[in-house]
Amino acid sequence: MFFQLYRRQYNFSLDRKVYSLGILTFLTMGLDLFITIGGRAGDGSFLIGDILAKVFRFIGYDVLTYRDFPSNIRGLPTYYSVRASDKPIYAVKDFIDYLVTFELEAVEYFKRSYSENTVIIYDNSIKDIKDLDVKNYGVPFKRMSISSLGSELFKNTIALGVLTYILGIDEKHVLNILMETFMKMRKDILDKNIKAYRIGREYAIGNIEGREVAIKTIGRGGRLLLNGNEAIALGAIIAGCRFYAGYPITPATEIMELLIMHMPKYQGIAVQAEDEIAAINMIIGASYAGLRAMTATSGPGFSLMTESLSLAGMIEVPIVIVYVQRVGPSTGIATKMEQADTLQALFSGHGEFPRIVLTPGTVEEAFYMTTEAFNLAERIQCPVIVLIDQFIAQNRETVNTLDLSRVRIERGKLITSEVIGDYRRYEITDDGISPRTIPPVKGGIYLANSNEHDEKGYTAENPWIREAMVNKRLRKLEVAKKTLKELFPYKIYGYKDARIAFIGYGSVHGVILEVIERLNSKEPKAKYLQLMYLWPFPSEEINEFIHNTDKIYVIEHNAQGQVSELVKWTTGVGISKILKYDGRAFRPIDVLRVVENG
Amino acid sequence: MFFQLYRRQYNFSLDRKVYSLGILTFLTMGLDLFITIGGRAGDGSFLIGDILAKVFRFIGYDVLTYRDFPSNIRGLPTYYSVRASDKPIYAVKDFIDYLVTFELEAVEYFKRSYSENTVIIYDNSIKDIKDLDVKNYGVPFKRMSISSLGSELFKNTIALGVLTYILGIDEKHVLNILMETFMKMRKDILDKNIKAYRIGREYAIGNIEGREVAIKTIGRGGRLLLNGNEAIALGAIIAGCRFYAGYPITPATEIMELLIMHMPKYQGIAVQAEDEIAAINMIIGASYAGLRAMTATSGPGFSLMTESLSLAGMIEVPIVIVYVQRVGPSTGIATKMEQADTLQALFSGHGEFPRIVLTPGTVEEAFYMTTEAFNLAERIQCPVIVLIDQFIAQNRETVNTLDLSRVRIERGKLITSEVIGDYRRYEITDDGISPRTIPPVKGGIYLANSNEHDEKGYTAENPWIREAMVNKRLRKLEVAKKTLKELFPYKIYGYKDARIAFIGYGSVHGVILEVIERLNSKEPKAKYLQLMYLWPFPSEEINEFIHNTDKIYVIEHNAQGQVSELVKWTTGVGISKILKYDGRAFRPIDVLRVVENG
């Protein structure tokens, strides 16, 4: 096994060579660390990853975390990475600066992620790894934990002590966060963790040859450390969502858990349904009865919901569906990222009805776009899908203070008091949107009818009514198009006149930002169009953007280039796809290599 | 009401004017009759429609039927049309030649379908319609039925007597079919119907001023009168399908009913499941266990199936899904035609996996393509969707004798005897297809796993395996593309060098055939490409076809032009959409008007 390990390392050395050809400069400016902690599911390595992220946030750095973990509760390998920098961070870093691991297989797993700066700190309780051509320390984390604290449970906190010593982080900040974290638990657990932390620190003082770096507090405060699921839950409550129904599914479950915990304080209800079909029908019912209502799910659950998605389209009930993509098809890999459900989000559901698909590219955007999703749903009276993926959903990053004054509540054509005269819920209007009542509004009786219906909602099969109703519903898409343009004016990054163009959405947003920043430090220059929504498809904006470019790259986390094909479709020009579909995030270098090789 | 009726008739007169400008000639050649019978659901008007169709088939004519009926069991208006000709028939006719109706509202409903040749025969038991500017006879069908047979139930057969007299069809042929039809029922029912028939005929002899036409027996026999559902059920059994699971849903239910009736004779099982999700999982299970297996459904059911469609894609189990589209979204209009689920058929289901979507354009094609669907499913080891709509599914037409020798059974890489050595079900092969075993093959044990998996099927989350498996599965699409090209070489109709091009699939096939035939009787000439499958999308063929054309029309029964957009996408050129989405079939004139007005 070790021979093989060595042989493969040869590969990563090659990698490093390619890498060092021209891009390194970028990384040496300012502090920009990428630390990975390797353990096993359930062994608490996520906890110290979180602590590390919090420490960095606390002392003023921008932080982005990245978890690579199995769809299993305990025992399989799991990795938590933290990137911290004094400049804005958009993506994971190309190479690992520090790998702290309790399991030897991690050393091989990351072989393509080492640079000449990498330092590996591994648990040598059982054996030492020989022939490692990367700087490394073997530390007996487990052994120390057992001998000093009677259990190997504290190896993580010992490692935290070693690592933060090497990084030269002031002890008091670490202790601070440690206390905050363990205070909620039993007193003896807090004490033992503090002891473990000290053991690690002292071991390092005695055994590690001097500090690697010395990280200063730069004291930028006020920012939040949030992941997309948290931002969306927050956004929903703030937007006035008062009904949630869902069914547990990785990586969307946390949204439900957060809403069940917090919604009641704002007189809202969040329920766990018996399945996703029940969930979507519950929110349709609640919305019919007047509440802003939402569900969140992933691929398998969304597939089950599509019959009723079509219902919401037909009866023009506003709903918000958060669609957190994971690796497919079928069960796939529940805990990994992918953007391969995009076409399903745009085109599933039988029959034709308007829908809106929003694609936030950062945690912060996930927050604001969720609040707008409710406005759009009620203004256009149609389902709105907030499409993200596991990367944005489950990885925390530092976010600027969220600005409540940017959040508006607009409920569209909603009638809440008595209607005099002949009320027609599905009145044929110029913009296709008809005023809706909610029970028990007097004079506002109507039928929300999944059958084709007349203006009052009653079943009608006559060809003239049918045609008029289809047209009415589809006219709303035009309103959606206009509204979206106003709400989310297209963001173009980089040099306006560049002839190299990038297009992306969702979780590739950050990586493209870093890529163009790096590209633009030399010639030729590049620009980037972030797609903030995918339906109605922003063809005009794309066509405008690609005007006068030589090369267009569309970057996606899927194998077929789903949006790439749509871009081709609407522009009629050739595009290059840069795709990744192994469940792991693009590193900037993955993109740059393709670009540099033409 | 009658005033209004009259006013609207003015519109149809206008229609007629446009019509008579240039296209009439086509219709006067040979015999080409279009007869519509109007009644109420449950009153038996379908029965005489069927009898009429059988009579025409029996005496040697080509027949196409078209039913326009409500999603209700009894009481609402229903229409059965029969087109009969001595030349091949592709579509419904522009205008009605004979309207026989028991309900007065039919006279208005069809106002746009009258020509100067139209004859209306309506039931005047209650009142006469005045001011009809179309040739008409009022006949007291109900009154005669009640007075002579004690119940209004026999009005239909009386009308059959009147109509077939007017058409000059030899009495013996009608009696023949009447006997065949009622023989299965109680003796007194047969007798009463024969009496009713005679009453009608005698009434006509006494009261109608001479025969309108005299239809001769032309004695072309041997053809079948079949609808798409029947053809597909037949095709499935002949292709060796031995397991069917489904859930009733209009307009696909008949496939299940036929298979439950007939499959047992061939040692196959057809079951009614508790819902569509159970149905698709049952067929996936049966296929895993080695049977050719199929389900059939419509939009709402297909939406429910998409989660497991993705499962079939992931575990590479061959299944056939017959997708009979109806009017959507949601419940829509269950008994009417539409092609608005096309994008859902192509793109639903989470994640990326190969699928094949076949789109037969006639009943005959539905038969042969169903048999090939099973071969494709087993050869490519993926789900195959046979996509039709209510028009093809539920309307009968004359079909040439089906040729058993054209039906092959090819089961692909299937291992049925003991495997020696290390068996890997998901072996990474060049073409992406790996040999499969079925239990209890010794040595052939594997796991069909919805999680991403290694070559033996066991769960694997490692990025290298993941990437290899995605590539393996998607490589099968290339095989599919090649195979489909061989199986269904593209059919181009009309003048090869024409600069006007039509593209269509499924139920618009017939109408385009008639349109280009009519166009090509003068200048400019037109040609037509029939799409026999939509996934993998036949981009190359389309690009070849549109080469050197000035104008491209894509014709569809939906509101957004779903395939039109895909054609734009792959060709990058402008196309014109001709769309209809009121639930009723295109008449050739609907298309011709658009073409003639540019």
Place this chain on the structure above:
Amino acid sequence: MVSEGEFILKNPVWCPGCGHYAVLTALRRAVVKANLKPEEIVLVTGIGCSSRFTDFFRSYGFHGVHGRALPAAIGIKMANPRLKVIVASGDGDTYAIGMSHFIHAARRNIGITHIVMNNQVYGLTKGQYSPTSVRGFISSTSPKGNLEKPIDGVLLALSAGATYIARGFSGNLDQLIRLIEGGLRHKGYALIDVLSPCVTFNKLNTYEWFKRNILDIEQINHNPSNRLEAFKMILTSSKILIGLIYQSTEETFEDLMMSSIGGVPIDANISLGENNYENLIKEITSI
């Protein structure tokens, strides 16, 4: 007081003789007796002949998709428990595709009056056997007789924990009105399974057949508040029981929910103040 006429929207178009007519009449009369107004009621249906109710009964209406009337109704009830939420569905809609929602609604004791028109056949799709069709039943999908053992919705509801369980018969209008009214007045989930003959597709379970095969539990000595007794009656009776079979008092799901949130969601003030906002952010970010 409102009159029956206020609940009339249009004339139903079921087959002449269909059992569903009586159920519609019974519901109209029961809501009058229960003193409800059209705008206070939301009638929720699935898909089926039975579910065409919403086109004929005047009130707020929701005609959703096949099998999913209950979850939609639950959403409505949770949003605004002051509404009277009634579900009207068929045996296919409820006991085939909707089975799971039925069991879960029963165990949650959510305040919905659920009328199941049980004609032991799929009417709207033209006569296939249903989960309540008897063994041997001939239909278009069981030409040689149904091989599956029928389920009993009443027994399942009892096992799932429902708190009002009754069975009515379209041929017994007065009792049916009473049973529905009882369901409307009951706090919690109320099932009224109605034997409602399909005259077109079920030639076995006809009015006459039912008259011979039913037993009115209210005519015999039965205490509907005894659960074990109710089980015994169902399991030992050789006839189909009609009448009120079981009723108990338990807290409803909506009451538990509302007391846990301290109010009714539809009354919530949906704009958060600055204070609440700060608290919320603090709580959510305190990982």
Place this chain on the structure above:
Amino acid sequence: MVSEGEFILKNPVWCPGCGHYAVLTALRRAVVKANLKPEEIVLVTGIGCSSRFTDFFRSYGFHGVHGRALPAAIGIKMANPRLKVIVASGDGDTYAIGMSHFIHAARRNIGITHIVMNNQVYGLTKGQYSPTSVRGFISSTSPKGNLEKPIDGVLLALSAGATYIARGFSGNLDQLIRLIEGGLRHKGYALIDVLSPCVTFNKLNTYEWFKRNILDIEQINHNPSNRLEAFKMILTSSKILIGLIYQSTEETFEDLMMSSIGGVPIDANISLGENNYENLIKEITSI
């Protein structure tokens, strides 16, 4: 005879102490006792910690989607009834999303041995309450205690018409092996609901808790062939019953089906002769 080792694929990766380990051991021993070979068995699972069984148990395996193990298993059994089809699933998989299929499999009496690992929680998704969680159960989705009344899979199976109903406990391996073996030998649908503690997410229903709260029905006077008696036992016992609760002999769905088609589908000759072909066309076109 085959040995237990032949059914070992790899070592399970459940949390140390998870109840599912015992179930896996019990299944391996029971198939040995029932004299089955790995290739004759198809093990079908849904999604959940429990459903990871197919990665550890060596036989033909089918790891489908959440809640749908039963219909896939039915398809397999109908195609080839000579196969021994076993379903292993969780309480969420079976009684939440899969509830409808569970009831319908039970009433059909299809020959499947169904082991439900009932830990009263969703394990794989990290600890939400399930339909069998008790009232007041604290979980990530019931932070103030579950408000829903739990269902009892055993009672529902009995009501739905199942013919073999047992409950096992991971802390009682010998009995569990026996109950599973009984299920494997039973003709028809066999439910073995296993109390299988989730040591990570269910801190209430622990091994100790179960030891205090279960009653072994086999230790008391109970006749498992009496259905009414079984109902009574369940409804009146203050403890959770384990052991064989009910068993009866009824024709299986597959037997009825096979006798109606005169054979086993997998043996069918799938190419039709000319004669058959002519007949078939005649029949189908004789509308």
